[in-house]
Amino acid sequence: METLYKIIGIAIVTCIACFVVKPIRADFATIISIVGGVLVLIYSMSYLSDVFGLFGNIFHITGINTSIYSVVFKVIGIGYLTEFTASICTDTGNASLADKVLLGGKLIILVMALPIVKSILNIVVELLP
Amino acid sequence: MDVDIIFKIASIGILTAVIGQILKNSGKDDISTLATLAGVVIVLFMVVGLIADLFSSIKTMFSFASLLL
Numbered sequence: 001m002e003t004l005y006k007i008i009g010i011a012i013v014t015c016i017a018c019f020v021v022k023p024i025r026a027d028f029a030t031i032i033s034i035v036g037g038v039l040v041l042i043y044s045m046s047y048l049s050d051v052f053g054l055f056g057n058i059f060h061i062t063g064i065n066t067s068i069y070s071v072v073f074k075v076i077g078i079g080y081l082t083e084f085t086a087s088i089c090t091d092t093g094n095a096s097l098a099d100k101v102l103l104g105g106k107l108i109i110l111v112m113a114l115p116i117v118k119s120i121l122n123i124v125v126e127l128l129p
Numbered sequence: 130m131d132v133d134i135i136f137k138i139a140s141i142g143i144l145t146a147v148i149g150q151i152l153k154n155s156g157k158d159d160i161s162t163l164a165t166l167a168g169v170v171i172v173l174f175m176v177v178g179l180i181a182d183l184f185s186s187i188k189t190m191f192s193f194a195s196l197l198l
Contacts, residue, residue, distance in 0.1 A: 006131075013132045017139045028142030031172055032135055038179050039134070045186050049193060077191050 003043055010039050030092050037091075041084060068116055075109050134179065138172050145169070 014036025022029040052073065059069045082105030089098035145168030152161030 010132055010135070014135055017135050021139050021142050024146045025142045027169070028138065028172065031176055032138050032142075035135060035138060035176055035179060038176075038183050039131075042183050042186060045183075045190055049190055052190070052193065073191060077187065080187070 003046065007040050007043050010036055010043070014039075033091055034088055037084070037087065068119065071112050071116060074112060078105050078109055078112075081105075134175065138175065141168050141172050 014033060017032050018029040021032060055069070082101055086098035086101045089095070089101060145165050149161040149165045152158070152164060
């Protein structure tokens with residue numbers, strides 16, 4: 001729970017720092033907001049590792065071929081990073097760049113998901129009489 | 130690696146603004162632009178270092194995850 005307090009504290013302090021510095025220097029305000037976002041992400045990373053540990057056990061139990069699940073983890077990572085970059089782009093004001101980053105991330109995820117679709121189709125074809 | 134980095138950046142920003150103003154009023158305009166530029170560069174180095182930490186922790190996280198499977 002205390003990580004949550006830390007995250008909340010950092011977020012509030014970042015907002016206040018941005019507010020204070022904005023009239024003095026506008027560019028530093030956006031830099032401070034980006035740094036605050038990065039700090040919150042770093043602290044929330046520790047929870048991500050617990051989730052991966054849990055998922056790993058579950059996947060072992062199901063016994064299905066694990067290459068599919070590593071793609072799931074990669075997709076989570078890609079989503080994580082593209083969302084991070086897109087929010088930085090919108091913060092600094094160029095929203096069109098953020099959309100392009102999101103588009104690129106979606107395309108990469110699509111390309112990575114294709115082998116899974118193929119393996120599912122193979123399974124379905126085998127089931128047919 | 131806590132809230133102090135935010136205060137550091139804010140203080141650098143305010144400091145560069147003040148120094149820029151002082152230099153500008155004392156007639157040395159070119160040095161004041163250099164001073165503000167130096168402040169921005171220092172802050173960017175700090176931010177780049179922080180983002181490098183974030184990406185390295187993400188990489189260890191996912192290498193740990195793929196190791197797990």
